[in-house]
Amino acid sequence: MESTSSRDRYVFIETFGCQMNDNDSIRMMALLEANSYRKTDRPEEADLILVNTCSVRDKAEQKVYSTVGRYKSLKEAKPELVIGISGCVAQQAGASLLKRMPHVDMVVGTHNIHRIPALVNEVLAGQGRVASTEFDEAIHTEKYSVNSTALKGKVKCFVNIMRGCDNFCTYCIVPYVRGREVSRPAGDILGEVRALAENGIREVTLLGQNVNSYDGEVTFPELLRRVSAIDGIDRVRFVTSHPKDLSEELIHLFGEVPELARSMHLPVQSGSDRVLERMRRGYTVSDYVAKVRMLRDLYPDMAITTDVIVGFPGESDDDFEDTLSLVSEVEYDGMFSFKYSPRPETEAAGYPDQVPDETRQERLERLQSIQKDITLKKNTAMVGRTVKVLAEGPSKADASELTGRTSCNRVVNFPGDAALKGSMVDVLITEAYANSLRGICRA
Ligand code: 5AD
Ligand code: SF4
Numbered sequence: 181m182e183s184t185s186s187r188d189r190y191v192f193i194e195t196f197g198c199q200m201n202d203n204d205s206i207r208m209m210a211l212l213e214a215n216s217y218r219k220t221d222r223p224e225e226a227d228l229i230l231v232n233t234c235s236v237r238d239k240a241e242q243k244v245y246s247t248v249g250r251y252k253s254l255k256e257a258k259p260e261l262v263i264g265i266s267g268c269v270a271q272q273a274g275a276s277l278l279k280r281m282p283h284v285d286m287v288v289g290t291h292n293i294h295r296i297p298a299l300v301n302e303v304l305a306g307q308g309r310v311a312s313t314e315f316d317e318a319i320h321t322e323k324y325s326v327n328s329t330a331l332k333g334k335v336k337c338f339v340n341i342m343r344g345c346d347n348f349c350t351y352c353i354v355p356y357v358r359g360r361e362v363s364r365p366a367g368d369i370l371g372e373v374r375a376l377a378e379n380g381i382r383e384v385t386l387l388g389q390n391v392n393s394y395d396g397e398v399t400f401p402e403l404l405r406r407v408s409a410i411d412g413i414d415r416v417r418f419v420t421s422h423p424k425d426l427s428e429e430l431i432h433l434f435g436e437v438p439e440l441a442r443s444m445h446l447p448v449q450s451g452s453d454r455v456l457e458r459m460r461r462g463y464t465v466s467d468y469v470a471k472v473r474m475l476r477d478l479y480p481d482m483a484i485t486t487d488v489i490v491g492f493p494g495e496s497d498d499d500f501e502d503t504l505s506l507v508s509e510v511e512y513d514g515m516f517s518f519k520y521s522p523r524p525e526t527e528a529a530g531y532p533d534q535v536p537d538e539t540r541q542e543r544l545e546r547l548q549s550i551q552k553d554i555t556l557k558k559n560t561a562m563v564g565r566t567v568k569v570l571a572e573g574p575s576k577a578d579a580s581e582l583t584g585r586t587s588c589n590r591v592v593n594f595p596g597d598a599a600l601k602g603s604m605v606d607v608l609i610t611e612a613y614a615n616s617l618r619g620i621c622r623a
Pocket of ligand 1: 236351352447449489518520521522
């Protein structure tokens, strides 16, 4: 795409939802930068506004409509402004978004990100408003690798290793909006990580809906070995693991590969076998607990985090109590908890025994208050320990301080020289809070 005028064209991208979407936004930015756009943080200044959307719960979806609605006045003041919607809501609602929101020019589905520059050109050339939401079976690396100034000066980033999901948990819209599971070839992933390492990246998080079923010429454990062996890569993480596919081989790998960070996000969703079955999760509470025990026995310092849904259709008081018992037994290092939200097309949305919202709200609050105490207790247990922190840069609250994360993925703020950015620093933990730790450098 040639620049249409001599002045710079600016793009503003607003992102909702998960890490997959964060990473897609970075890819969009990279593509647009390669087509003479520059990034702006001010929508009023933009020639192109992209809203990258999430539809995992109804609340996230509603936020999209209000956000895009806010840009209507900008479009009225500047008719040549192009407004696009991408991501999961775009995939789900498709061209109907153009009807619903006359100030939107462009709808781009989850498999069509690479087409954004061409689609913007079509709109600018006066060819009308466009929707591109067809699924595409192949996973082409040029569509997935990221080469962006968005990563300049960064110490860590995400790397897509697969997309889509084949599990069809009965509550989840992801398989419908992200399509079937496809793995990226290992060679492509390794090439990308090497390039990232050469550009200063020290930590990568391998990204997929269900990384344990990765199948791109090598197994997932082998991919982790090879990524970890790349010069300059000091730390490797991965999300998300599905408990049913977490293998003993992978569990043992943490003992073999020092670069593998000691953190594991292992979404349990519920502590009741009856509910797990109706969610189609493919494991029982005891299967799950056995894997957690194995991880904790082998690696006492490993942080285990989870996702929980409360108020799934048919969840009784007893089922919910079982979830609370599980949470108290496992003592998660952190948790994301959600009220069940019925999603279009999913099986559970049609279940007759939906739980009233007051009950869902009550359960959410009880669960969160129990977890809050556990998280603080776990953070407090870090005080007095010296841990390796990968320094990422100045802290948000106080630019004279550095921020980084421990191997077990806890945020640590500490006084230190800006030159330490990108290095592993030994930090003595002195204070614990709900969401972070404070410490001092040990020379
Ligand atoms: N309602 C509530 N939470 C959901 N999640 C996925 N679908 C739904 C839904 N319909 C949660 C799950 C998942 C996380 C990313 O979002 O806990 O692990
Ligand atoms: Fe959704 Fe289940 Fe796939 Fe996760 S594994 S993306 S919860 S269908």
